[in-house]
Amino acid sequence: xxxxxxxVRHWGNRIRFPRYSLLATPLQxxxxxxxxVAMLPMxxxxxxxxxxxxxxxIDFLLTANTLRIIGNSILLTAAVAISASxxxxxxxxxxxxxDLPGRQIWLVLGLLPLAIPSYLGAVTLTLALGPRGLLQGxxxxxxxxxxxxxYGFSGAWLSLTxxxxxxxxxxxxxxxLNMDPAMEEMARSLGSNRWRIFWRITFPLLRPSLxxxxxxxxxxxxxxxxxxSVMQFTTFTRAIYVQYGLPFFGRASAAFLSLILxxxxxxxxxxxxxxSSRLQHFRDISGARRPSKTVQLGRWKYAAxxxxxxxxxxxxxxxxxxxxxxxxxHKPAYALPLDLPTLTQNTLGVAALTACLAAIATLPxxxxxxxxxxxxxxxxxxxxxxxxxxxxxxxALSLIFFSTxxxxxxxxxxxxxxxxxxxxxxxxxxxxxxxxxxxxxxxYEEAAxxxxxxxxxxxxxxxxxxxxxxxxxxxxLIFLNVVKExxxxxxxxxxxxxxxxxxxxxxxxxxxxxxxxxxxLILIALCALSLIPVFAWDRLLRKGNGHSL
Amino acid sequence: MLVAGLLLSMISPNSAQEMSEPxxxxxxxxxxxxxxxxxxxxxxxxxxxxxRYAGTTELAATILEEGDASPADVFVxxxxxxxxxxxxxxxxxxxxxxITERVEARFQSPAGLWIGLSGRARVLVYDTEQVTPDQLPxxxxxxxxxEWRGRVGWAPTNASFQANVTAMRAxxxxxxxxxxxxxxxxxxxxxxxxxxxxxxxxxxxxxxxGLVNHYYLYRFLAEDPSVxxxxxxxxxxxxxxxxxxAGAAILNTSENQGLAQRFILYLLGAGxxxxxxxxxxxxxxxxxxxPSVDLVxxxxxxxxxxxxxxxxxxxxxxxxxxxxxxxx
Numbered sequence: 088x089x090x091x092x093x094x095v096r097h098w099g100n101r102i103r104f105p106r107y108s109l110l111a112t113p114l115q116x117x118x119x120x121x122x123x124v125a126m127l128p129m130x131x132x133x134x135x136x137x138x139x140x141x142x143x144x145i146d147f148l149l150t151a152n153t154l155r156i157i158g159n160s161i162l163l164t165a166a167v168a169i170s171a172s173x174x175x176x177x178x179x180x181x182x183x184x185x186d187l188p189g190r191q192i193w194l195v196l197g198l199l200p201l202a203i204p205s206y207l208g209a210v211t212l213t214l215a216l217g218p219r220g221l222l223q224g225x226x227x228x229x230x231x232x233x234x235x236x237x238y239g240f241s242g243a244w245l246s247l248t249x250x251x252x253x254x255x256x257x258x259x260x261x262x263x264l265n266m267d268p269a270m271e272e273m274a275r276s277l278g279s280n281r282w283r284i285f286w287r288i289t290f291p292l293l294r295p296s297l298x299x300x301x302x303x304x305x306x307x308x309x310x311x312x313x314x315x316s317v318m319q320f321t322t323f324t325r326a327i328y329v330q331y332g333l334p335f336f337g338r339a340s341a342a343f344l345s346l347i348l349x350x351x352x353x354x355x356x357x358x359x360x361x362x363s364s365r366l367q368h369f370r371d372i373s374g375a376r377r378p379s380k381t382v383q384l385g386r387w388k389y390a391a392x393x394x395x396x397x398x399x400x401x402x403x404x405x406x407x408x409x410x411x412x413x414x415x416x417h418k419p420a421y422a423l424p425l426d427l428p429t430l431t432q433n434t435l436g437v438a439a440l441t442a443c444l445a446a447i448a449t450l451p452x453x454x455x456x457x458x459x460x461x462x463x464x465x466x467x468x469x470x471x472x473x474x475x476x477x478x479x480x481x482x483a484l485s486l487i488f489f490s491t492x493x494x495x496x497x498x499x500x501x502x503x504x505x506x507x508x509x510x511x512x513x514x515x516x517x518x519x520x521x522x523x524x525x526x527x528x529x530x531y532e533e534a535a536x537x538x539x540x541x542x543x544x545x546x547x548x549x550x551x552x553x554x555x556x557x558x559x560x561x562x563x564l565i566f567l568n569v570v571k572e573x574x575x576x577x578x579x580x581x582x583x584x585x586x587x588x589x590x591x592x593x594x595x596x597x598x599x600x601x602x603x604x605x606x607x608l609i610l611i612a613l614c615a616l617s618l619i620p621v622f623a624w625d626r627l628l629r630k631g632n633g634h635s636l
Numbered sequence: 637m638l639v640a641g642l643l644l645s646m647i648s649p650n651s652a653q654e655m656s657e658p659x660x661x662x663x664x665x666x667x668x669x670x671x672x673x674x675x676x677x678x679x680x681x682x683x684x685x686x687x688r689y690a691g692t693t694e695l696a697a698t699i700l701e702e703g704d705a706s707p708a709d710v711f712v713x714x715x716x717x718x719x720x721x722x723x724x725x726x727x728x729x730x731x732x733x734x735i736t737e738r739v740e741a742r743f744q745s746p747a748g749l750w751i752g753l754s755g756r757a758r759v760l761v762y763d764t765e766q767v768t769p770d771q772l773p774x775x776x777x778x779x780x781x782x783e784w785r786g787r788v789g790w791a792p793t794n795a796s797f798q799a800n801v802t803a804m805r806a807x808x809x810x811x812x813x814x815x816x817x818x819x820x821x822x823x824x825x826x827x828x829x830x831x832x833x834x835x836x837x838x839x840x841x842x843x844x845x846g847l848v849n850h851y852y853l854y855r856f857l858a859e860d861p862s863v864x865x866x867x868x869x870x871x872x873x874x875x876x877x878x879x880x881x882a883g884a885a886i887l888n889t890s891e892n893q894g895l896a897q898r899f900i901l902y903l904l905g906a907g908x909x910x911x912x913x914x915x916x917x918x919x920x921x922x923x924x925x926x927p928s929v930d931l932v933x934x935x936x937x938x939x940x941x942x943x944x945x946x947x948x949x950x951x952x953x954x955x956x957x958x959x960x961x962x963x964x
Contacts, residue, residue, distance in 0.1 A: 152961055218842050238826070319827050326964035329793055332694030333963070334721055335951045338701055340958075419859045421668040487701075495705050499688075582660070582688040593689075596829050597668055598836035 115464070118451040122467045125474050125510050128485035129349065135488055136346050138339065157347065160309060160322040163243055167308045168255075168301040170248040174398055175255035175300065176293070181391055183263040185382045193395050198257075198622070200250045200402045202614035204571040204588065206313020207607050208402075209246040210595050211409040213237060213317060221409060242318035249402035250314070251307045255300030262296035268380060295362055302359035309352050310478030312574040317595070323348040324480050324574065331484060331578075342488070345481045356476030407611065413604035422602045423594060430606060434586040434613070437501075437576075438569040441508040442562040446520070449513055449561070453521040454546070458529075468521070475514035482511050483578035504579040511575060512568050516561025523557020524550065563620035570613055587613075658684035659895045662699065662708040664692025664718065664795060665882055666832070673911045677902045683895055691830075692718045692795035693950070699887065700725060709890040710899055712753075714849075714882045717799035719750035720948025722885065729888040732897060738904045738922040743881050746945050752881030753903050754912040755919030757850045757937055758800050760868040760876060761835050766844040772868045776804070776876040779845070780819035789826045789834040789846035792962040796831065796849050796880060802953045804875045806946045810956070817960045838865045847876070854917035854930060869932060873940040881944060882918070 181187045182194045200208075215221045216237050223234045237245070266289070274284045312324040323344055330340040384391055449471070456468040474482065486507050490498040497503045527550050535545040551558070573588045580589060587610040594602040663670060667689045678685045688695070688708075696718040699706050711728075713719050722728055728749040736748045743752035762772065766787070773779055779788050791797050804813045826843055828834045834846035835853050845868075856863050870876035884903065886896040902908055906923035913920045919927045919934055927933065957963040 152958065152964065155961070156964060316829075321964040329964050330958075332691050332697060332793060333954050333958075334693060334697040334700050334718070335954065337697050337954065417859070419855070421855055423668055423671075491702050491705065498702075498705075499707065582686050593667065596833070597666060598833040599668075 114451045114455060118455050118464070118467050121448045121452055121513075122471050124506075125471055125513060127489065128474065128477065128482045128510060131489045132342060132345055132349065132481065132485045135342050135485075138342075153344070153347075156321060156323055156326045156344065157351075159240075159320065160348075160351070163240065163247070163315070163320065163322055164305045164308045166240075166244050167247045167251060168305045170244070171252040171255045171304045172259075172297060172301055174248070174252045175259050176297070177391075177394060178252075178398065179256055179260040179263050181395065183260055185384050185391065187384060187388065187391050187395070193399075194260075196395075196399045196403060198253050198618065199399075199615065201253050201567075202611055202618050203250055203403070203406050204313065204573065204610065204614070205246060205250045205311050206317055206573050206588075206595075207591060207603075207610065208250045208406050209242065209314040209317035210591075210600075210603065211406040211607075212242065212246050212249075214413070214600060215405050215409050221412065238319045240320055243315045243320035243322075245401075246314045246318065247308050247311060249398075251304045252398075252402070254303040254307060255297070258296040258300040258303075259293060262293050266292055295365065299359055299363045302355055302362070305355055306352060306359070306476060309348070309355065310480075312478070312480050313592070323351075324478055327480050327484065328574070331480075338488075341484055345484055349477060349481055352476045352478060353473065356473070360472070407608070410604045410607045410611075413601050414608075416601040416604075418601050419599060422599045423590070423597070425590070425602060425606065427606070427609070430585060430587050430590055431609070433584060434570055434588070434610075437504065437508065437586065438566045438617075441505055441512065441569045442516075442565040444505060445509050445513040445516055445565050446558055446562045448509065449517045449520050450558075453517055453524055456521060457524045468517070471517055472514045474510045475512075477511065479507075479511055479572055479575040480578065483507050483575045486510075487578060499581050501581055501584070504576070504581065504584075507575045507579045508565075508569050508572065511572075512565045515564045515568060516558070519557045519561040519564070520554070523554035523560075526557070527553040560621055560623075563617055567614055567617040567621060570610070570617065657892070658686040659709050659892055659899060660707050661685055661687045661710045661712060661899070662695045663687050663689050663712045664695045665712055665714050666830075669916050670712065672915070673903070673908050676907070676911075677899060681898065681902065683898070685899075691793060693793070693798060693954075696722055696795075696950075699727060704889050706887060706889050708887055709892045709896045710884055710886055712882070712884045713750075713795065715795045715799040715880050715947070716750070716752070716883060716944040717802050717947040717950045717953070718795050719745065719883050719885050720945060721950040723747065723749040724948055727887055727889070728885045729890065729893060731886065731900070735897060735900055735904065738901075740921065742943065743921050744883070744944075745885075750883050750885035751900065751904075752883045752921050752944075753900075754882050754909075754916070755921055755934065756796070756880055756882065757869065757919075757932075757934075758796065758876060758878040758880065759848060759850045760845050760870065761838045761848050761853055761865055762845045762868055763838045763841050763843070764864045764866050765841060769868075772845075773870075774872070775870060775874045776847075777816060780816060780823050782823075784823060784844070786824035786826065787844035788820070788823070789828050789837055789843040790820070791828045791830050791834060791847075792957055794830050797847060798950060798953050798957070799880055799947045800847065800875070800878055801957065802947045802949055803878045803940065803942055805949070805953065805956070806942055807875045807940055814956060814960060817957070817962055821961060835865065839863045849880075850931070851917040854928070857930075858917075869937055871938055873938050875940055877937060877939060878942070879919075879934065879937060879939050880947070881921070 178193070178197050182190045182197070187193065213220065216234060217223075218234055218236065220234065223231060270288050270292070271284055274288050279287065309322075310324065312328065315322045315325050316328070327341045327344045327348070330337045330344060333340075452467055452471050455464040486503060487498075490503055497506075531549050531553065532545045535549045536542065540548065571588065573592060576586050576588050577592060580586070587606050591603050591606055591610065594600075661674065663674070671687070674685060674687055677683070690698070692713045692715060695711065696713070699708060699711060699722060702708070711719070711722065719728075723745055731748050731751055735751055736744060739752055743755065744750065760772070801813065801817070804816065808816070826837070828837065828846075831848045831852045834843070834848050835856060837843045838846050839856060850867055853865055853867055856865070884900050886893060886900070890896055904922040906925055909920040909923040909925040912918045913925050913927050917928055917931065919931070954963065
C-alpha cells in the first residue's frame with residue numbers, strides 16, 4: 088500500500104472491467120433491494136398522506152397551530168445553527184492555530200458532547216438550571232428564590248446548542264487545518280490588520296465548511312425529539328409524538344406533520360450534500376500547503392481558557408455532575424425496577440446487531456458505485472443517503488403504519504425495531520465504506536482472481552480486509568447512534584423490551600430522577616467509549632472532517 | 637450472520653420460556669403503579685402475561701389503528717373516557733355478569749363493555765409553602781385569574797385530564813370550556829407529560845397548584861411525610877372534582893376471552909382491591925375492601941352531577957384541545 092490514496096481513488100472510479108458484470112448482476116439485485124427497503128418509510132408516508140389530504144380533517148390541520156409548529160421549528164433550527172457556530176469557530180481556531188495550553192485535551196472535551204444524548208442532557212440542564220434546580224439551591228443563601236425560566240424556547244435552544252455544536256466544530260476545524268497560510272500572510276504584508284484579514288480572507292475560506300456544519304446541526308435539531316420534549320417546546324417531532332398518541336384523527340395528523348417535516352429535512356439535506364460535494368472538489372485541487380504558523384495568545388490566553396472552560400462546563404460537566412449528585416439520593420419504592428444486566432444486554436445487543444446488519448447491507452451499494460459506477464449504481468448510492476435526513480420519529484411512525492396494515496408478522500417485534508434503526512442509520516456507514524473500498528488498489532483483487540479465486544472470494548479475502556478500518560469506523564458510528572436513539576426505540580420496541588434510552592425516558596416521565604442517575608452515567612460512558620473507534624478508525628475523520636457524523 | 641443470530645437470540649424477550657401464548661395486556665396505567673399487581677396475577681395463576689405500557693390515549697389510538705389484527709387481549713385504562721371511546725368504536729366484548737355484578741352500576745359501562753377497577757378523584761394539588769388554604773380557588777374557572785399566572789400545571793396529553801375536559805364540556809358547554817382553555821393558556825399554564833411530574837413540581841415549588849388525580853401525592857407522602865404539598869377538593873360539585881375510574885375491558889378481537897376474564901376477576905378480587913387501596917391509595921370498588929384511612933371518603937366529595945358514560949366523547953375533547961392549541 089504505497090500508493091497515495093487519491094491516486095487509487097481515481098482508479099477505482101475510472102477503470103471498468105466487463106468481466107465484473109458476473110458479480111455485478113446478483114449484487115445489483117441485492118443493492119437495489121437494500122435501497123428499496125430504505126426508501127420504504129418515505130414512500131409509505133406519501134402513500135398514506137393521500138388519506139389525510141383527501142379527508143375533511145385537512146382544513147382542521149392547516150390551522151394556526153401547524154403554522155406555529157413550523158415557525159417554532161425553523162426558529163429553533165436557525166438559532167441553534169448560529170449559536171453552535173459562535174461556539175465552534177473560536178474553539179476550532181484555538182485548537183488549530185493558537186498556543187492554547189492543552190489544545191488536544193480541549194479538542195477531545197469539545198467532542199465529548201456527542202456522547203451525551205440530547206434528552207439526557209436536557210434533563211440534567213433542567214435539574215441544574217431549572218426554576219428550583221441545583222444552581223438555585225446554591226444561590227438560595229444569596230437570596231435567589233427563583234431562576235429565570237428554562238422551559239420553552241430558551242431551554243431547547245441551550246440544550247441543543249450545547250449537545251450538537253461538535254457537528255460544526257469538526258468541519259470548521261478541518262477547514263482551519265487545511266487552510267493555506269499563504270493568503271493570510273500576503274494580506275498581512277499588504278497592510279491589513281487581523282480583524283480585516285479574518286473577515287476578508289479567513290471567513291470566506293471557512294464559509295463552505297461552516298455551512299456544512301450548520302446544516303448538519305440544523306438537521307439534528309429538526310429531528311431531535313428528546314430535548315424539545317423535556318423543554319416543552321413544540322416543534323414538529325413533539326407535535327408528531329403527541330398527535331400519534333391521540334385516537335381518531337391523531338394518526339392522520341401525525342402523518343401529515345411528518346410529511347411537512349420530511350420535506351423540510353430533505354431540502355436541508357440536499358443543500359448540505361450540494362455544498363459538501365463542492366467542498367470536496369475544492370479540497371482535491373488545492374495542492375501542497377504548509378502548516379499554519381501558531382499564533383501566540385499572550386495575555387489573551389486567560390480569556391481563551393475561560394471561554395473553553397465555560398463551554399465545557401455547561402456541555403460536559405453539568406450533565407455528569409448532576410447525574411453524580413443524584414446517584415445517592417433516595418429511590419422511592421414505586422421506582423421502576425432497575426435491571427442493569429438486561430438493559431446493557433438489550434442496548435448493546437440491538438446496537439451491535441444494527442451495526443452488523445447495516446454494514447452488510449451497505450456493502451453492495453458502496454462496492455458497486457466504486458467498481459461499476461453505472462448511472463443506475465450511482466443513483467442507488469445517492470438514494471441510499473436520503474433516509475438519514477428523516478427524523479427517527481418519522482421513520483418509526485411510517486413503519487408502524489406499514490406493519491399494522493401490511494406486515495403484521497413483524498409488528499411489535501425486534502426485526503421491526505432493527506429495520507427502523509437500520510434504515511435511519513445505514514447511511515452513516517455508507518460514505519466511509521465507499522471511501523474505504525475506493526482506497527483499495529484494484530490490482531490486489533485482480534491478482535487474486537488471476538490466481539483462480541472467484542470474485543466473491545477475492546472480495547472477501549482481499550478487498551474487505553484492506554478496507555476494514557473504514558468499514559469498522561462506519562459500524563462504530565451506527566453503534567453510537569443506536570445507543571443514543573430515543574424516539575425509534577420508544578415507538579418500535581417490542582412489548583416489554585427496554586434499553587437505557589427508554590428506561591431513562593420512562594423514569595423521567597415519572598419524575599423519578601434518582602433512577603436516571605446510574606443508567607445515565609453508564610449510557611454516557613458507553614457512548615464515549617464508542618466514540619473512540621469512530622475517531623480512531625476513520626481516516627477522514629482523523630483529518631478532522633466530521634462529515635460522516 | 638452467526639454472530640447476528642446469536643445476538644438476536646440473546647436479546648429477544650423471553651423467547652425460551654414462551655410455553656403458552658401469553659395474555660397480552662395494554663396498560664395505560666403507569667408501570668410503577670400496576671406492575672406489582674400484574675406480576676402477582678401471573679404468579680398466582682401461572683398465566684403468562686405480556687404488558688405494553690404507554691399512555692391510555694395512545695394505547696386507545698393504537699388499538700384503533702391495529703383494527704382486527706390487534707394483539708391486545710385486555711385494555712387497562714386510567715379513565716372511563718378512553719374505554720367509552722373504544723366501546724363506541726365497537727371494539728369491546730361484553731363482560732359476563734359474574735364480572736359486572738361485582739361493581740356498582742355507576743362505575744361501569746351501561747352496556748357492560750368495560751368495568752371500573754378502582755376509583756380516583758380529580759383534585760388540585762398545591763404547594764403549601766406558596767398557597768394557604770384560604771387562597772385556594774372555589775372553582776376551576778378561578779384559575780384563569782392574574783394571581784395564578786404561570787403558577788398552574790396541567791397535563792393535556794394525559795387521559796385523566798382529557799376526561800376532566802370532557803366533563804367540563806358536559807357541565808359548562810362548549811363555549812365556556814373553550815374560553816377557559818384559551819384563558820388558561822394565555823395565563824401561562826405549565827405543561828407536564830403526566831400527573832407525577834406535576835405533583836413533583838408542586839412539591840419542588842416549580843408551580844403553586846396543579847390539576848391531578850388524588851392518589852399520586854399519597855405515594856410521595858408515603859416516601860417522605862414532610863413533603864410540602866396538599867390536596868384541594870373543589871366544593872359545590874365543581875367540574876374540578878370529578879370522580880373517575882381506572883378500568884379494564886376485553887377486546888372483541890381477543891382469542892383469549894376466558895383468560896382475559898380471569899384477569900379482570902382477579903383485579904376485582906379482595907387481594908388486588910386491597911393493593912389498590914393500600915399501595916396506590918385509590919378507592920377500591922369491589923370485594924368489600926375499605927379505602928385507606930388517609931383518604932377523604934367518596935361520600936364526602938361533592939361530585940358534579942355526571943355519569944361516567946357522559947365522558948365518552950374523547951374525540952370532541954381531543955379536537956377542542958387541538959383547536960385551542962393545548963395539544964400541538
